[in-house]
Amino acid sequence: MPNIVLIGAAPIRGVTRFPSEGPQMVSRADAKRLIRVGLAQPDDLDTRTIDEVRAVAQAERVDIGPNAVKADTVAAIRARRALER
Structure with a gap:
């Protein structure tokens, strides 16, 4: 099941979910639907190196230290994205 980041309030399995709830694990069909209609974007940070x-x-101009571990870097990216919504 893929993770997505909501851009706006969206129905997921009959429940309205909000961007403030953080990444959501959804079915592939739900992920494709929500991304297609502009309510979500993929969140694959946990699976990346x-x-x-x-x-x-760096691309999203998130300020991290040179020795930041992956978990802290992922958290910083997600926090920055949440502020931009």
Whole structure:
């Protein structure tokens, strides 16, 4: 099951979920539907390598230290994304 990040309130399995709830694990069909209609974006940060996560942080201008571990970097990216919504 893929993880997604909600951009707006969205119905997932009959329950309205909100961006403030963080990444959601949903079925592939739900992920495709929500991404297609613009209510979500993929969140695959947990499956990426630390180098890939650092590249995402750099591309999204998330300030992390040179010795930041993957979990802290992922948390910083998600926090920055939450602020931008």
